[in-house]
Structures are given as structure tokens and as C-alpha cells.
Amino acid sequence: MLADGDEMRIIAGGQTLVPLMAMRLARPKRLIDIARIPDLAFVRKEDGSVTIGATTRQCVVEYDPVVRAELPLLAKVLPFVGHAPIRSRGTIGGSLANADPAAEIVLVAVTLGATLIYQDGTRRVEVPASDFFLGPMLTAMPATGCLVAARFPIWREARVGVGFQEVNARASDFAFASAAAQIALDETGICRRAALGIGAITPCPLRLDGIAEALIGTRPDQAGVRAAVESALADIEPLSDLHASAGYRRRAAAALAARAVIEAYAAAKAAEDAHAR
């Protein structure tokens, strides 16, 4: 259907599209409501990953026991996504396809290296997050495509902890800067694996692999992480707008990244050994 004309838009939760339509900024002639296609709403644990159907409501994912057990970072950020009434209608796929650089779910997808799966006619295409998000509200998916699922990797390590920090004008507003961290420790409390992402300051969220790698073999310290992130961001020009300057975003991102790492570290230390369960 999408191939038939470019005045068609997909609607799932509508929490982003309908405000745009109300303000007459988006003007589709027709809407294709995919919210009730049963095959598109699911949470499935497969070998090494959890796949979530695109039209799964955010509130369902927020309380899903598989997500809570296996994708702690996603579970962590969901309460920060808008408000409960938004999450009762909004979908995981809606947020990912919208690709707002400040979106928490997008940040998690980038940080964990999720895979986005879309359908384009009869083709089913899988794209890693690093290639999927191209810019603000811009993805690699063509206009004729429809996101069908997102696959998030499960960390098998023992003692996994997550952290999420954001700064916004009011709680629940879009962030000026945000940071997500996932850390795995060994039995002695040394970092074995790490993932760190920064959202809202650049056209797409950033995955800071260099810093994540540098954490391995260490016990993370806040000041050190902060300095490392500031240094890593030195060559990047963060967004500057009426809400915040580029300088603010750079400093805030570094501060939040450090806090997220420490939060993840503390959570990991407190976590039970996953293998012992």
C-alpha cells in the first residue's frame, strides 16, 4: 500500500504523528493503522536476544518480565519516555521509526547495538542500529518500508548493571542531553564489558565504544569517565538551539555519561550472579 503513493503514512500509537497532523505539519491523505496487526506485537526471547514487535505498546514492554530480566537497560529507560498515557498508546516501533535523537528508546537501540527489521514490499531487511539512524527523524528505511521488529542483544555476563541519566527542562520533556550505560562485572568487581551511549546532543545518538572499551579491566571512577567523555566529544559540535548551547550539551553529556556509568557500576555490584540463578 505504501508503494502506491507518498501521501500514505503508517500510524501505530499516534503519539508523535497525530500532534503533527493536528498542527497541520504532517498532511497524509491516508493512514494505515497497523496497531492491531497481531503478528507485529510480541516480545520474544530467542537465542541470545530479545525481539520486540514494532507495534508492541511501550507500557507492555515496560512491564514485560522478559524485558525486565534480559533487557534491563530498556526497562530502565521506559519510565522516562513521555508520560504513562503516552506509553499506553505509543509503540516501540513508533519511537524507533521516528528516530528523534533525544528519544530514550533510540538511545538504547544504539547503545546496545540492536538490529532494526523492516519490511519493504516483500523484502525483509535487517539493519544494525549504527546504520539505521542517519539523522534527526531520518532513518535508512525507505518511505515504502514499515518497521516490523527490533532485536536487542542479551548480555550473558554475570553481574550486569544499567544506568540512565538525562537532563531536560521538566521531567518527561525531551532531553537536552542523555546517557545510557550497561556494565558487566566479574566476581571481584572489575568491569568485563561495557556499553555507553549519549543521546540528544548530536543528529543521532552516539555510541562511545572507545570509552566503553577503556572501562574494561578497571573499576570505573566518575571523574575519569567524565574527562574521557569530554575529550571524546571535543571534536564533535553538539546541537545548539534555544534550549541549550553546544557547550552546555557537551559538558552535560560528559557529566551524565559519568553518572550513568557509576549508576550502572553500582547496580552491577549489587546484582546477583545471573548464572547462579
Add this chain to the structure above:
Amino acid sequence: MSAAKTFRFVSSDRRVREDRRFVAGKGRFAADIVLPGTRHVAVVTCPYPAARILRVDKAQALALSGVHYVVEGRELAAATAPLLAGLDTPKVPRRPLAVDVARYAGEWVAAVVAESRALAEDAAELVQVAYEPLPFVLDGEEAYAPGSPVVHAEHGTNVLLDRTFVWGEVEKDFAQSPHRLSLQVKWSRSATVPIETFAVLASWDPWREILDVFASVQMPRFPDQVALALKLPGSSVRVYNDVDVGGSYGVKRGIKHAVLAGYLSRRLGFPVRLVEDRLENMRGGDAHGPERNFDIEAAFDDAGVIRSMKMRALDNVGAYAGRSPFQLGKPIGAIVGPYRIKSVQYQAIAVTTNKTVQEAVRAFGQSPTNFAIERAIEAVGRHRGIDRLEVRRRNLIRAHEFPYLIPSGTSYDSGDYHAVIDKVLARADYGELRAERDRLRAEGLLAGIGIAACLEPSGANSTFEPLLNPKNETTTYTDSCRINVDVGGAVTATIHTLSAGQGHETLAATVIGEVLEIDPDRIRVVRPDSLSSLPSQSPVGSRMAIMLGGAAFHAAQKLKARLLAIGAHDLAIPLERAAYERGDVFDRTRPERRRSYGGLVTIAHRHFHRLPSGTEPGLAFTHIMQVPTGGQLPSADGRVQMYPCFAFEFHLLLMTIDAELGRPKIRRYIVGHDCGTVINPKIVRGMTMGGIAHGIGAALYEEFAYNADGQLVAQSFMDYLLPSAHEVPPVEIVEHVTPSPHTVFGQKGSGESGYLGAPAAIASAVNDALQPLGIELNSLPIKIAQLGDLIAAAKEKRTCNDR
């Protein structure tokens, strides 16, 4: 009025009767009203901040099925009179639709009427308007300076008002003071932004020649102004006072909306509804608030006592002059705040720019003025190295000095500011609060205590009108109440204006019940339409407790007097021996001789032969009340009594600021509030809490920001940030009562409480928190990223200096 007087119903914690309908979703808001045959309006707006309108082409819009009409500025101007302005500015006419020139981005240029609102919006997009963009000006100081683009060419300048008042020997006081300082303070554009936008349903009945108007409005002289603009006699406009208004706090003037809808209904012959959508409301609803620059000079002695003050206030009122320039005039009635400043020079400047039109906002300019005064007194304290509380204590008017005459001619009725402050400090355990601040600082947070001492002038009076516009000799400011007791003894009282949740029905019933000694729940309160109403000026200026309360009181007293007269006559006793008790009248010397309330009512209605001679039958009493202390014109040197009553509030809060992120958090908030006798505690508490939330918004979140192209960038709730429950901390209220000598129960107003002092208190807290870094901020709103940048820059500088 004795502070110790106990009341039967006044001050008791009664439910607010209006709440019943609201919790069931049975309020009657303007958009709820259904009239058969109603059509809907959408407006066409100008995209440029200034442009000549070359051509309006309606053809495509009219061709759309379901579209009835398209009206543009010239047609409407030919059929209507311009909207009233407050100042004497005949060359600055204002009309619902722009005529020949549009003067701000979002100004209404044309209106479409169609079968549905959605269709009207579709058609509005098809109206083709050809514009020639013109030079524009956005900044108030630029607009004031010569050489700026002029918004109204015929007026010749952007200056609507530029008047300097000198009260007292200002130059002498400055010369004789050992110290002086100057500072600049800025209050950016925000407003009260009610959740309900403006809505009006207008329906012209050509057979009765009456225009029915159902509108969400809070505006003095609204029916009158609609009639004048539509060139109808006043008795041809019927405004329904029983429409529930979904919040206003000053801004719901709606005059251009009502005139437009009224014109269309008369022209087209069916009811016409105009409900602003949120974008129309923010951009072109003409409901913005003050945007004011202050330049203040203070002259003071070694002890930090301020002798004299000079204040220049320049306000950017937007593209047209409504009543908003008067928001520079009302604060004259409390120009020294709660302080004993002996002389004042005040320059009030109102300028036009190509921004949305400013309208009345809660407290009518007093909150920005309080903010400026409080910044000044803290600056004085800092200059002399005197603690911020102490410097205020030294300057505050003392309890024994009331009534206190301020240099601009207003007398403050009563107060005990030091007592309120002491109560708040005790409740807060001020020493512990300071220790807590120091502990938080030791943990690495920036932490500050905020303080503000402010007045809430209440009772309202429009003496700023003759003060700023000598051609306007208004000295009357009324409200009224009518009480009727029916043949069965049921008491019904009337309110002659719309309300927006202030609990006026509860207020009137409580007052009447108090006088008549009967349960207020038995008193019915209704709102006749404007044709059946007595004079009212609407709930502005924190006046209704005083004015509606007063009018209801006096009407009830007249009823009580009549019952006494009827009873005395029927008992054949002199009037002095007759006593009243809960509706009954009895002989004081022989209490068993009595007439019951029911019996007295029956005599009044049905037994003319038992009435004292010359008495009107029935039991209907009216009181139209003039504002206490009002009635005089200003003196030649611009002195006048502004409002009658002065409530006082003292804010104390503890705030931390995250040094890396610049994010403020209010940890504790205590406010001392003295509004005299409280008629209904639930209502007053709600007002204070709501006012503080408004103040938090104005201080930290809300701004009508414009970009360099003259476009409002905060057009929706995604960019104009209203505080949610997360942003408003718990607030403790400490009460104090110094009754007013001017009112029937000693009550003062409280409709603006909290809003008057919260912005100043929050600025005080931020400044205290940033003081160790040497940062001073005298401009609102204070935003997170801005704080982050300032803190980082100060630390950077410090590091450089240390090297």
C-alpha cells in the same frame, strides 16, 4: 473589625459548592454549549511580523463545499467600531482583523465560517493573501529609541506612554544619602495560559434584536464593549454569566473574538462559534503578559535603609494597545512594596513592537514590580554587607505605622509584616535551614535560600485610568448583589459576572449565611445574564472577596433590617427592642414573644395589612457597592489612592542547583500569608498554591520567545513549558490575620497570592546559591542550560585566576 471575632460560617472549612459539578464533568464551558445551526470559525493569520496586506482572495476558499463565508479586515472595519483602548491613543486603532497592515506574526487577517471547524481550517488554508513585508521591531528598547521602525505609522512613534512621576523630594534624598546603587532587572514575556483557550458562541436573534454571547471571559465592561464595537445598544447584547470559565487569571479578554463572532452571526443569520486552538491562542489570542525592563536606582544609608528610589519601567506591549499599558499604572499603588521608602521617581514607558498583543495578567503588573523591588533590596543588603533578612527588617513598614501612606498617594490599610516573617522563620526553623544549606554546599551542590517580602494589592480600582489618561475620569468601580426571598422563604442571591473557579457562589452564600445566621448551603446563588444584571467589574484585581463579599453583606443586612422592621411592627414593639436570631425576630425583653422566619416571610409576601406603612411587599434587596476608599481623581502631581486593601506574603525557600547540569531543585518552600479574614480557607489555600505554581513557571520555565524573524518560537505546549506536578514542590503555608478596616469582615483579596512573590523568591534563591561563584542574575526566566553555562564560565574564570 476585631481580629479576635469568631464567625459562624466565615473562616470555617466548608466545601466549595461549585466543585460538585466539576468533578462530574458537568461544568458548562463555552465550547459545551450547543445551539442548533451553529457554524464554526477558523482564522487566517499573517505569517510576517509586519506586512502590508495587498490582496485577500477568497475565491478558492469559498468554492469548498460547506464553507459559508470569508470576512476580511476592511469589511469588518466598515461595520464595527474599533476596540476600546485604555490610553488616549486614537491613532492606534485595534480591530479583530487587521486592516491594510498586519502588525505581528499570527495577527488575524481573515476569518472563515464553515459547517465544521475542520472544514473551516481547510478553507482558511485556501484563502490567498498577498503581503508586502515591512520592516519590523521586536525589542522594547529599540522600539523606544528614535530611528526604529514604527508599528503604527499614523501615531508616529512606538511610544504609547512615557510619563515620569516624582513623589517627594527625590533629588534631595539622593543627594543626602551616603550610598547609591543602580541595577537592571528584566522580566521576560510569559502569561498565565489557562488550559481552556478562549471560546465564544454568538447568536443574533433578529426577532428580539438581541445578540446572545456565551464566552469564556473575564473582562470588565465586556458586554458594553461588545455592544459598542458592534454599534448596538447595550441592551441588545446579552452575555451569559453562568458560563464556567476554564481558568483565566487575567487573560481571557476575548474582545476581538466576541466582536468577530458577533458580527458574523448578525451578518449570516445563524449562531457562530469561535474556539481558539492552542496555536491560535498562543500566537494570536492576544493573551501575553508583561515584558518589562527595569532600571532602578536606590539611595540608602549605612544601615541599608533606603531613602529614595528611582525606577524606570519600560514594557513591550506588542502590536496594539488594549488595557495592557495600565499594567504599568496599577503598581503605582504599591510602588515601594512593603518598605518605608520616602520618595520615589517612577517613569512608566509603554511601547509597541511587532509582537503579539499583551493583555492583563494576574496582578496586572505587580509581580514584575515586586520582583524588581526585591532584587533592589537584596542589592542594597549586599552593598552594605547586611544579611538579606536583616536589611528587609530594617526597611519594612512597622505594624504600628498603619494606615501607612506611601509617596504615590495610596494608603496601605493594615499589616504586621514582621510578625508574619517571624512566624515563617519559626516554622522553617531558620537556623536549621541555613545549616542544611551549608551541609548541601559541603556535599558539592550549589545551595541557596530564597527570600521575598511582597504585597498583594486587592479590592481593585481603576484609578490608574485617570492617572495615565486624564481624558478618562473613571472613579467608580462597583460590584453588586441582589437577594430575593421567595414566598416559601427560600433565599436566592445573584452574582453578575462570570467566574473561573474562584468559588464566588460559595463566597456569596457564606457571607449571606453569616449575616442572616442561616446555613449557607440553604442559600441559592444564581447568575443572571448581563441584561438582568447589576453593575459588576468582573473578578479582576483580587477584588471579589471584598466587593462581592461586601455587596452580598450589605444586601443581606438590608434583608435582615426589613425582617426586624416587620417583626417589630407585628409584635407592636419599638424597633430597638426587636432582636434577630437565625431568621426569627423576638422581643428582647420578653423572648417568648416572637415571629418565626416563615411567619415574617408570609407577612412580607401575602399579608400587606400587617406590613409597616410605606413598606414594599416581597423581600428583594439590592446593593451596588463602590470600592472602599475609592472615588477620587488623582491630584495634579499624580497621587491617588489606588486599591483599598493590602495583603502580605513572605516567601522562604531552600534550593539546590546541580553544578554540572545547572538544574535547580526546590527542597523546601514555606510561605507566610496574611490576607486578613479568610472567608473560605480551602479557596484561599488553593489560590496561594496555584499562584506559586504560576510563579515557578514564570521564574524557571515559561517564556514567549521570539526568533530574529519575528516568529514566536514557543507556540505549543511542547515549547511553552507549564509546570506539571513534578515541578511544583510541596508548600507549607503559615497564616496570619491582620483584618482590613475597610471591609465587612476584615477580609482582603487573595486571588493573586503566591504569584506576587514566588518569582522574586526563586530569583533570590538562585542568586544566593550562585553567590560563592560571584554570579548575579536579575533576569527571568532562569533556565537550566543558562545556569549551566554561567556556572561553567565562572569556574573556568576561577581556575584561570588561580593559576
Add this chain to the structure above:
Amino acid sequence: MRVDLSVNGATHALEVEPRMSLLDCLRERLLLTGTHAGCEHGVCGACTVLIDGAPARSCLIFAVQADGYEITTIEGVTPGPGELSPVQDAFCETHGMQCGYCTPGMILTAHALLAGNPAPTRAQIVEAISANLCRCTGYAQIVEAIALAAERIRGLNEPAVKP
């Protein structure tokens, strides 16, 4: 387009324009004017209804998408003419409103919160109502209303004489 809506327990077969929001449909077609329009872009919450018991913004749902759910408006939680639910009564007791415009949304949100959490903390109440903007009250008396309602509902059907 045709749609069958189940609102407050009653089914309505309606013919509506696809672009009509559920909010406008409730107000204009079903004359349930207790649900209010505040921003129509999903921020203020004045349009809140319950969709299968969960608060949702009716301005962001098209009427034609709203079939198959149990929709509850403020009219649906009012027990009968002149009667108030414990939540509604608690709002009257604490004066948890002034102008009444945000009130239906607040009350429905409170109903949903208390249905799932009979003893919410202050923080949980604040979180629940943070999706509904109020310009009148500063939220204090609303939070108190919900806490009071929770306390009263917990006490309902308690025997007067404990065994």
C-alpha cells in the same frame, strides 16, 4: 467511515470522518462534554479518557481507531445523577480544583491509579498526575484528594465492630 464505540458501557454505531479525533467524537457526537480540549497535541491531558482502564489522550486517537476498547469518560465514573464516587467526593473534600477544566482528566487518572495501587505514596500520586496539567491549583489539593480517596476506599466495607 463507520465505527462501533463502546463508551461507559454503552455501544454506539457511528458514521464519522476518518480524521475526527476520539475527543471530538465524544464531545460532539455523543454529547459527552465532560472531556475537554486543552491543547490537542497530547501534552496537557485535559482530554484524558480511560482506554481499557488505562489513561490515554483522546485527542491523539482517531475515533475510527477506538473500536474494540472499553472507553470510560468522566460521565462513566459518576455513579448516578447527583451521586459522587469516593474519588469525586474526595476531590470535593480537599477542593482539588478551581476552574474544573482539568478535573475530569485528573479524576480518571486517579481512578486508574487507585484501581491498580490502593496505597500510593505521594511520589506515586505525583507521577500519576504529572501527565495532567493544571493551571489553577498548583496540584497540592489534588494530591491530597487522591491520598484521601485512597484512604477512604481502603476503609470501605470495613466492619464497624472489629472481631
